[in-house]
Amino acid sequence: MMYISTRGQSPKLNFSEVLLGGLAPDGGLYLPEQYPKFNESDLAEMRSMSYPDLAFFIFKRFIDDIPECDLRVIVDKTYTADVYGYSRESQDPSEITPTLKLENNFYLLSLSNGPTLAFKDIAMQFLGHTFEYLLSKKNRTLNILGATSGDTGSAAEYAMRGKKGIKVFMLSPYQKMSAFQAAQMFSLKDKNIFNIAIKGVFDDCQDIVKAVSNDLDFKAENKIGAVNSINWGRILAQVVYYFKGYFDVTSDNQTQVDFTVPTGNFGNICAGHIARMTGLPIRNLVVATNENDVLDEFFKTGNYQPRTSENTFQTSSPSMDISKASNFERFIFDLLQRDPNKLSAYWKKIDQGGAFSLTPDEFQRIGSFGFISSSSKHENRISLIANYFKRFDIIIDTHTADGIKAALDHFDINVPMLALETALPIKFEESIIEAIGIKPQRPSALKDIELLDQEFEVFNNDVEAIKSFIRENT
Ligand SMILES: *Cc1c(COP(=O)(O)O)cnc(C)c1O
Numbered sequence: 001m002m003y004i005s006t007r008g009q010s011p012k013l014n015f016s017e018v019l020l021g022g023l024a025p026d027g028g029l030y031l032p033e034q035y036p037k038f039n040e041s042d043l044a045e046m047r048s049m050s051y052p053d054l055a056f057f058i059f060k061r062f063i064d065d066i067p068e069c070d071l072r073v074i075v076d077k078t079y080t081a082d083v084y085g086y087s088r089e090s091q092d093p094s095e096i097t098p099t100l101k102l103e104n105n106f107y108l109l110s111l112s113n114g115p116t117l118a119f120k121d122i123a124m125q126f127l128g129h130t131f132e133y134l135l136s137k138k139n140r141t142l143n144i145l146g147a148t149s150g151d152t153g154s155a156a157e158y159a160m161r162g163k164k165g166i167k168v169f170m171l172s173p174y175q176k177m178s179a180f181q182a183a184q185m186f187s188l189k190d191k192n193i194f195n196i197a198i199k200g201v202f203d204d205c206q207d208i209v210k211a212v213s214n215d216l217d218f219k220a221e222n223k224i225g226a227v228n229s230i231n232w233g234r235i236l237a238q239v240v241y242y243f244k245g246y247f248d249v250t251s252d253n254q255t256q257v258d259f260t261v262p263t264g265n266f267g268n269i270c271a272g273h274i275a276r277m278t279g280l281p282i283r284n285l286v287v288a289t290n291e292n293d294v295l296d297e298f299f300k301t302g303n304y305q306p307r308t309s310e311n312t313f314q315t316s317s318p319s320m321d322i323s324k325a326s327n328f329e330r331f332i333f334d335l336l337q338r339d340p341n342k343l344s345a346y347w348k349k350i351d352q353g354g355a356f357s358l359t360p361d362e363f364q365r366i367g368s369f370g371f372i373s374s375s376s377k378h379e380n381r382i383s384l385i386a387n388y389f390k391r392f393d394i395i396i397d398t399h400t401a402d403g404i405k406a407a408l409d410h411f412d413i414n415v416p417m418l419a420l421e422t423a424l425p426i427k428f429e430e431s432i433i434e435a436i437g438i439k440p441q442r443p444s445a446l447k448d449i450e451l452l453d454q455e456f457e458v459f460n461n462d463v464e465a466i467k468s469f470i471r472e473n474t
Contacts, residue, residue, distance in 0.1 A: 008340025128159030238271030288406035374406035
């Protein structure tokens with residue numbers, strides 16, 4: 001299995017090279033040269049598998065440069081009931097991503113039971129173990145540099161903590177994360193984790209990461225890498241739970257289902273697209289956005305016009321406050337029948353701060369990929385959180401509420417609908433209190449996390465100072 005770049009000007013690479021490499025040298029994103037296909041008899045075999053068995057079965061078709069016995073060890077370390085122990089009381093943590101039936105043909109697929117209580121753990125934990133394995137094989141080390149406004153940074157740190165050959169330098173805006181998010185990250189005591197609070201906003205942090213990464217000498221000398229949302233390993237890991245959810249809500253392998261996905265960088269739903277391309281019977285993939293509704297507009301009109309960061313709203317589902325959806329290019333590549341020249345022409349406009357419009361033919365073709373969309377607003381989230389608490393006695397978080405809103409917009413009672421739960425409500429207490437007047441209960445292990453000792457460095461918005469800090473600590 002080789003991987004090709006969406007822009008068509010980079011060498012083909014195998015899985016390990018793609019995983020450790022990030023962006024393709026031509027600026028594109030890597031995708032499998034051909035999607036593997038799971039046929040009827042595969043699906044029949046997969047239906048009864050445990051989560052790790054299913055993950056192994058799927059990964060094998062995408063990865064042929066890690067010996068199967070080693071891949072099996074990685075998978076078994078990654079998907080354990082211990083790591084995904086925050087599931088609701090009625091659910092079995094060994095399911096990893098349990099499904100909860102809400103009403104007839106309407107389900108919640110719980111993806112947020114990992115250590116940082118958001119779905120990013122599922123992919124990041126796999127990345128942590130796979131990085132550690134590959135680096136030790138290649139006798140290399142890696143220093144991960146990232147910027148976070150909350151969810152990604154904590155998922156990366158909990159996945160990489162204590163891993164051999166890996167250090168993490170995570171920039172976050174000083175005093176701008178929620179107390180819970182800050183406590184999650186800053187209470188980690190592992191020697192390979194460096195929390196750097198920048199006196200500035202999230203965009204300043206991201207600009208520092210870009211500036212450091214653009215210094216190619218520094219990058220090579222200090223073995224700087226990333227685990228951002230374009231990482232192919234993250235997308236691949238997310239494919240698994242679409243299969244798991246499908247098998248949970250169907251009893252044969254022809255029934256079609258719909259999935260709704262709270263969407264920001266388009267990574268999660270891109271995994272749904274890939275599951276569909278490999279043969280999973282998905283009818284619709286519903287893209288759910290918040291007030292930052294650029295993708296909703298695209299799927300309704302065929303015009304893609306990313307916002308500038310000044311025009312990106314700060315909402316109560318902050319992990320979806322994205323100006324440019326970095327994985328969107330992967331889907332458009334397939335939509336354009338994998339023509340790298342057409343894709344490059346469109347992205348040239350995007351990279352220059354512009355927009356593009358699909359031709360009528362291209363726009364028509366979206367239907368054959370099952371994509372539809374909806375957006376929601378703060379008041380929709382708040383009223384859905386209240387409504388679900390009353391009707392089903394469960395508390396959903398604001399991002400999941402964006403998803404439920406879109407799922408209800410497109411729900412067809414004859415087709416099973418799975419709405420993806422992307423975070424647990426305790427991460428976003430303020431909105432929950434606004435909706436239902438009470439604080440969501442915390443798992444006992446996290447009760448007093450804000451009271452733990454915190455360790456972090458505070459820096460001015462100064463690229464050179466960050467570089468020196470990295471140099472001293474690698
Ligand atoms: C990251 C995140 C999203 C958006 O997922 P993408 O893969 O970027 O589309 C949605 N909800 C939560 C809680 C997240 O952390």
